[in-house]
Amino acid sequence: MFRILSFAFLLFGFIILQAQVLVAQPKPLTVKVAVETGVANYGSIKARLNNIKGSKAALLGTRREYLPDLNISAQQDYGTINGQSGPLYGFRGLSASSGGPSLESQNWNSAFGALYLANINWDFFSFGRIRERINAAKALLARDETDIEQEIFQHEIRVAAAYLNLLAAQRLTRSQQNNLDRASRLRDVVVARTKNGLNPGVDSSQANAEISSAKISLVRAKDYEQEQASQLAQFMGIVAQDFVLDSVFISRIPVSIFDSVHADNNHPALNYYKSLINVSDQQVKYLRTFNYPSFSLFTVIQSRGSGFDYNYGQQFPTAYSKSYLDGTKPARSNYLAGVGFIWNLTTPLRVQQQVQTQRYNSLALKDEYNQAAQQYQNQALLATNKIKNAMENYLEAPIQVKAAGDAYLQKSVLYKNGLSNIVDITQALYTLNRAETDRVIAYSNVWQALLLKAAATGNFGIFINEF
Numbered sequence: 001m002f003r004i005l006s007f008a009f010l011l012f013g014f015i016i017l018q019a020q021v022l023v024a025q026p027k028p029l030t031v032k033v034a035v036e037t038g039v040a041n042y043g044s045i046k047a048r049l050n051n052i053k054g055s056k057a058a059l060l061g062t063r064r065e066y067l068p069d070l071n072i073s074a075q076q077d078y079g080t081i082n083g084q085s086g087p088l089y090g091f092r093g094l095s096a097s098s099g100g101p102s103l104e105s106q107n108w109n110s111a112f113g114a115l116y117l118a119n120i121n122w123d124f125f126s127f128g129r130i131r132e133r134i135n136a137a138k139a140l141l142a143r144d145e146t147d148i149e150q151e152i153f154q155h156e157i158r159v160a161a162a163y164l165n166l167l168a169a170q171r172l173t174r175s176q177q178n179n180l181d182r183a184s185r186l187r188d189v190v191v192a193r194t195k196n197g198l199n200p201g202v203d204s205s206q207a208n209a210e211i212s213s214a215k216i217s218l219v220r221a222k223d224y225e226q227e228q229a230s231q232l233a234q235f236m237g238i239v240a241q242d243f244v245l246d247s248v249f250i251s252r253i254p255v256s257i258f259d260s261v262h263a264d265n266n267h268p269a270l271n272y273y274k275s276l277i278n279v280s281d282q283q284v285k286y287l288r289t290f291n292y293p294s295f296s297l298f299t300v301i302q303s304r305g306s307g308f309d310y311n312y313g314q315q316f317p318t319a320y321s322k323s324y325l326d327g328t329k330p331a332r333s334n335y336l337a338g339v340g341f342i343w344n345l346t347t348p349l350r351v352q353q354q355v356q357t358q359r360y361n362s363l364a365l366k367d368e369y370n371q372a373a374q375q376y377q378n379q380a381l382l383a384t385n386k387i388k389n390a391m392e393n394y395l396e397a398p399i400q401v402k403a404a405g406d407a408y409l410q411k412s413v414l415y416k417n418g419l420s421n422i423v424d425i426t427q428a429l430y431t432l433n434r435a436e437t438d439r440v441i442a443y444s445n446v447w448q449a450l451l452l453k454a455a456a457t458g459n460f461g462i463f464i465n466e467f
Helices: 002-024 030-042 041-067 129-195 203-234 268-291 324-328 347-416 423-459
Strands: 069-079 113-127 294-304 330-340
Touching: 030 129, 030 203, 030 330, 041 129, 069 324, 069 423, 113 324, 129 203, 129 347, 129 423, 203 423, 268 347, 347 423
Parallel strands: none
Antiparallel strands: 069 113, 113 294, 294 330
């Protein structure tokens, strides 16, 4: 019974210890989480979200252009009203509007006056100018929406590529660490045989040189890994750190690796070019409306007050009051309503060139669209070829590693038994290290080729749905 209880306590303690180890291990960062974090945190995407909000506000403001202008005005003044016959032009508003009888001499009789006014102006017909302006604002909103779509797509590709690069860098670092461990074990064998006089002393020097070379390669691999980690952190919008990545998927082939998917016109980047062309075309339609006049409806109602009496010219200079209330109290009112239009006949000459300029902008954008479409088609073909080449290397890599491992094992056994020299075993060590490096690159290139295919076809689901 005592043995059974002791065994039970030991088993329970072992389970608790394993649970603590599992809890202490950090959770691997998956590709999906990295992409979602990058999309949520990246500053360029946040900026485009604000651009969309601004475009929505601009569209709402443009729609309110249909509203008439409603102005109210009130002023109270104090001054003289000397009048004089003669022409006058209120150039840039730099003149007073005082008016009164023409007297034989200047006088400085002053009183209060007031003007109260309400005015409505409404351009009720302008040959679709406001409608086309609204359409142009809608096109700008659509442009910003497609802009953020293509930016999100491009950033998803960037984050995924950085993730694969970091994963490959980590595996390369591991391969270089394994190479250093092998070189260290080889040096221990060489030193032992050299001390026993079984091998010349130069073998120790050669082994030490291999150790130094392996350490340098490991430092370079770590440096590259740190660069890729910094790049991934930047794309994710977080502080750089030591990432623990999910490396399970890289040892298998993607399910959709050979699916036939071609670039089409729904690529996010091509949709953005389409929206730019649409904005330019809408600008052309809007500019054309300036060739025509605007018909306006206007109404005015006003009241005036004055401290000068109606008979001031006959009973000068006594028929006026300096009282503030007498001068500012409304005494006369008028109203006016009418319809009018204004048409600058030289405007079409200027608008013609503006329309022509915008047309050329549309043609330039269409040329850029065609170039981008051709570029993505070529990238899709290139991705297909890269997938084929990557798969060939993927199948050959394990064979190379197996053969190199067998050769190294054979040379090490022969060396330990004095049947081989240091040159042969170091060559086998180098060959094994190169084979392991090629395997890492080959496995990573398969997924990089699939990511290139997703980028070329505009379908990120080809890549991300594999996880």
